[in-house]
Each structure stands twice: as structure tokens, then as C-alpha cells.
Amino acid sequence: MIGITKLGSYFPRRRLDRALIGKAWGGKASGTRTMAAIDEDALTMGVEAVSACIGETPAAGIDALYFGSTSAPYLEKQVASMVATAVDLPREIVTADFAGSVRAGLGALRAALDGVGAGSLHAALVVASDCRLAEPGGELEPQFGDAAAAALVSRHDVIAELVTAASVSEEFTYFWRTDEQRYVQVADARFGNQYSVQRDVPDAVGAALRKAELPASKVARLAVALPDPRAAAAVAKKAGCNPETQLVPLLTAEAGVLGSAEPLVLLSRALEGLQPGDFVVVAGYGEGADAFVFRATHALLAHPPRTVADALAGGIPVASYERYLRARGVLPLDVGGELVPTYIEWKELKQDTRLWGSRCTACGLVQYPQEVVCMGCHAPGKTVDHKLRREGTVFTFTIDNLAQVPEHPMPMVVVELDGGGRIYLQGTDCADGDIAVGKRVRLTYRRLHQAGGNRNYYWKVRPA
């Protein structure tokens, strides 16, 4: 049995009320959209999604990580390997980035399923993450939302077994962004929907169902990720499904159109409450379409993924539209900062990115950063490498308004990590009262600052 073993969704904590966009530009969009913070991007959200999917410690045996996104922070430099390093996967794995359209996540999923199916991979992580930027004031701006999702594909403990997969591919200019454009461009949406979406998605779904010899009426849930949510019901009908009873509701109102992450988020939502043997179809559009038929297993009952509603809970409102613009870099902000020299980055990769400290073999003290002489007993040269946990308790803190960082007030937090070690990090995603002595926090990989034409990523803490 090949399929999805674990699934996790991540939504940035910030919520932009669409009324704020309407206030700036006119228009009557309602609801909220998820918004990546100023220190988040598709890479960092991808790391969070991996944690949501497999927890903080990767199980042994993961031998591939595929990253799908249209908004990767690098056009040249592999993001999959950066995610794999941050979650401390071993070096001997296959990594690849998928890009080009919001089908990137499903392309990565297909590659993972094929790799495991062919026996060339044991277990593959699929990470789909998007933080797409729409033109300020444009029609897409209130629609987009930021999210990431991850799926572990393997042959063991499968919760959603792969039945069939099918794709169609066709050149069509609907959404695009050239290498010189910053904002996602959109053509005539009505035309794009009618002559591309409504053809490609039902065709792919139909092909997958035919291969499975499964009538549409036997599908428990149909999850379709579409650029225009109004098109979902029509797609469902064309595929032979009942939009009222079979279509998984989109997250448009509370989160937005989620790009590459959306198919996996909707799949997770589709699996909620299913019984073993129930069929789920997940499909997504992007100059063609991909569709997959999965069958829920008994393992789903034992290990259901965290619900999407749970992952969406606890949002904090963004105070203004201007803060959204600043978070996305539309309003520039130069707070300075020195780039980590490549040499130091290489030397300290295990300490700074993989998050290893030291443990003293003389007294047992776990400590960070890595030390030659123990901080506690001062024994010389008795330390060994020690992987740190990513959860802990606030030992002390301050809420700083002076430090040179993009957003104030900013917590600076000293954390006692579970399993030992003390670390001192910036706080992020905090509401009033989230940081106090004794509060539980979690480490999160974020973009610390940029300088010298490149970016520094490092760990911060957020409320647990």
C-alpha cells in the first residue's frame, strides 16, 4: 500500500481583515485572509508545515524532500535543501524544488508517490507552500492567502492510500509572472475559467476516476483547488459530483486562495471524519490539472491529522493594511544587519540551522551554542554534539522597542528547552501576554533579516 502517512497544515498567525483592503482601495471583499508575517516566506512556512506534519523530530527513513511553490524566496538556490536542513534531515536524501504554477505542490506529491511506488524512495516528504504577492489594489489582493502544507508519503501506516492519479497539461495564459514581474498577473478571469479551468480539472478528475473504475457518485469528498473559488461548484458538477454533498468547502472566507498549498490543505480537510474505505479525490488547476484518487484506511481513524480548523485557530488581527504592505516588502524597510559570511554559515550550519548544541560527558549539562569547555563544570574538551528540542519554557524575557528589528514591540526571550539547554531568541507572532516567565513556547524558523543582497534565516520563538 502506497499513500499518505501523515499530513500537516500551517497557516501564518496573522489575519488581514479584507475590509482594511477595501478601505484602502474601495471594494467590498469580506472575511479575512491569512498573512505571512514580515519574517515569514514560503521557505519558513514550509518548515512549519513539516513540523505540523511529522513533529519536531523526523523519523528515520525519510529519503526525499520535495518543495513546491510559486513564491519561493530564491529563484536560484534550492529551497528543498534549506527546508531539509532546518528540520535536520540527513544529507543523504533526494531534494528538488517544484515551481511554475500552483500545481507545484501536486507535482511534488506525484513525484513522491511515483518514487515510493517505484521503490526508489522509502519515505518522501512533500512540502507545498505559497505566499503569493498580488498587486496592491488589484483584484487578486483580497483573494490570496498564505499557507503551507506537508505530506509524508510512504508504504507504512498509510492513512490515505493512493488509488489512481491522472493529469492533463495544456498551455494557457491565465496566471503568470515573468522573471521581471513582482506581482502575479491575471488574464480575463471569465475566459480563463471557462476555457481552461472548466476543461482541464474535470478532465483530470474524470481520467483518474475512470482509471479507478470509480463512479463519481461513489466519491465521498471532492477537494479541488482553484484560482477562482466561484468555479468550484461548476467543476464538481462537470466531474459528476454533487457540489452540495461531495465538494469540500474552500477556505476562501477565512484564509484565501492558498496557491500551491491549497490541494494538500483541502485533502487534509477532506479526510476529516472519513471512514476506512471512503474515496477522496483531490485535484488542482494550473495550466492543466492534476487529480488523485485516495482511499481512507483504518490508520486514519487511529492517526487523524490535526484538523484544518485547529490549524487555523488562534489568529491575531493585523492592525492595518500598511502593515501588510510592509510585511510583503511593498513598503520597503531597511533595518540594517550584517549577512552571515558564507564561511561562518558553513562552519556553524549544524549549530545555527540544524540546531545542535553540546552535552558535557563529565556533568551532563546540555548547552548552546556549541562549546569546547563546559559552561557548567568547566571540564575541558568533554563535550559532544547534542540535538536540541524545539519546545520549551520562558525563563525570562523583555519586550523591546529599541533593538534594530523590523517590528516593535519585539519580545526577546530566554528559553529553557525541554531536554536541556538554554537559548536566547527573538519572539514572533505574539499577542499581548503570550510571553511571560513560565509560558510555553516553540521554536520557529524565520527570516531574520536581509543584507548584502541575501537573507539570513534563523530560529525565533512563538507561543506554543
Place this chain on the structure above:
Amino acid sequence: MKDKVAVIGVGCTKFGERYDRGYEELICDAAFAAYEDAGIDPAAIEAAYFGTYMPGPHGGKSAVSLADALKLYGRPITRVENYCATGTDAFRNACITVASGVYDVVLVVGAEKLKDRGGRGLPRFGHPLLARGNSAPGLFALGANRYMHTFGCGRETLAKVAVKNHWNGARNDKAHLRQEITVEQVLKAPMIASPFGLFDCCPTTDGAAAAIVCRPELAKQWKKAPIWVKGAALAVETGRPFFDPTFDYLGFRSTVKAAKAAYDMAGCGPSDISFADVHDCFTWTEISNIEDLGFYEKGQGWKAVEAGETALGGRIPINTSGGLKSFGHPIGASGVRMIYECVTQLRGECGERQVKNARLGMAHNVGGPGAVACVVILGNG
């Protein structure tokens, strides 16, 4: 060390936003005042120690600014740079040089023009990722919040430190901030790094101070009666306390260890000290210091502040100068400025701020926070 070094002259510029005087001019102002105070010909200076954290416009990371300002050429001059203990450590090095018998008369100058570097405190050094995002108030605030959590004291108590030090500083014409303030003003001021509001923080200040030390055999030939160095000790602890799992964040080990060493040299204890200028970069730091220096048990210092025991006329007057809080804190100058306060108090020259029957005075710096601490004990007998 005890009684092997005499302080024969001290000088201090007006502290504040000294846009009117250049870095080397401030050095001259402080040194000339010390020459005058001692009645000494600069030609008699055999060596010098120069405490400065950030180099001046011409000096670079060397001692040449002092040589160029004063034209003290052809002599050994060493620049000392040790976080906020820079000034007291420069003084300590001068004392060691004299006590060792290598030189007879040594000048110490501490100088800093922080305002020439913009208005927002100190520039940041250090690792581009680790501990990134810290600020000076934010680093000390980690201790303050842990202390307040542990011992139950509130921001009002911290505010009383500021009120007391401003009261002293208002009576000191060389101090930077000379207005008296109220607890309410402190509590209502904008937050800088919780629990510190604006008035919990020392200002960003320009200034310079100087002292001249000599061998005991030569101490009586100058204008004023000598003040004796009883002890001068430095202790260095971790510069990354926030990563140390064994650190309780309730005070600073460097101060405890430097104080013990200084008391041992001086053959005295905390109860023998008449007054102390301690490192009140932030209000809580003063509370921590008076415990770490042994004047109060750990966790009791805030009660002493509440009881007024650290005010002028109290059990142990702390920061009669106004402290860093009111007098200002030009990093390298501060420690030497504290020596200036101790010497003038021990001579009985402090007028309205004079500590009665002052016998032993202490100067204390802690920086890092907690990475370095220097304690100097001076006496008039």
C-alpha cells in the same frame, strides 16, 4: 595594592550632549582639570591608560587619541576597552603599573562621545544570528524581569531608584540630566524594553574624566591631600549569560567576585563602605548591584530602596553623583568619573551632596551584562 597607590588629582568635564566639544577637546578638558587639581606639570606624567569604548574620529582602535590630544608623546599609553568596565579597568591598570614600581606618576583618562554616533545608544557588535535583536536595555531587562518574578518587586520600586538618582544629579552641576522626577513620571514614560521605561534607562551621554595616580613616597608633594587606593579588582564572567543554563539571572557573578577580591585587598567588608557609586545603567541594575556588592542579601535590595536606605543620609548612600542614570554614561568615561566622585567625596568637596564622615568609597562598573565587573575601593586615611 592597599595604600601602594595615591590619587593626587582628578578632573571631569560637564557630562551631556557635548556637541560643542570634540572628542579630543573633551580629553583635554578632563586632563587639564586633573593637572590643575594636582598642581602637576604634564611633563611629570610618565605613562597613561586610556579608557574608551568607541574610538574617536582620528584615533582608531589604539591609544593615540590620548597622545594626540595632550601631546603626551614618547611614553607608554595603553588603550583599555572592557565593555562598561572600561573606565574602572583603565584606572585599575594604572594602579597596577604604579604599585609594581615601574612608573611613578600615571595618568588615567576615560572619554566617550556617544552622541557623535547617532542618538540610539550603542552600536551592535557580535554574531550576525545568535542573540541578534538584543539592545542594552533589553539585555539588562532579562535580569529585571526574572528578579521581579522571583522576589515580587514592582516597577514602582525600580522607579524609586531613578527618582533618588535624579535628586542627587539635580544637585550636581556636572551631571547630564539635572531635573528631579517623580515615580509617576517614570511609570508613565514610554517603554524602552519592559520593564524599563525611558526614565529607567541612563541617557546617551558625552563626557570625559581623568585621574592621576602616583607612588606613596611622592604623594604628599601635590596641591591636595592624597586619596588612597585600597583595592581594585576585575572579574570576567560569561559574555553570553542568556545561554548559560546555570545562570539564575538574579544578579551578576562578576560583581560578586570582583567585590570579594577588592574587599580582600582592602581588608574590609561591605559594612565598612561609607558610600558607593555603582553601575545604575538601568534602575534594576542598581538594586542587583547593592546585593552583589554585599550591602544587602540577595532579594533584599529592593526593600532597602523602598526604605530610603540608599539615599543621601541613608544607611549606605548609593550614587550620590546622580549615577549613570542622571550623571550620564559615556561608556569609557563613566568608571573614571566614578573615581572622580569618590575622590571628591572623600576630600569633603561635594557640598550639598556631601556624605558625612566619609572614610571609604567604592566605584563599581558592570558590563556585558555581567560579563565584566570592576570594583575600586578608595579611602582618605
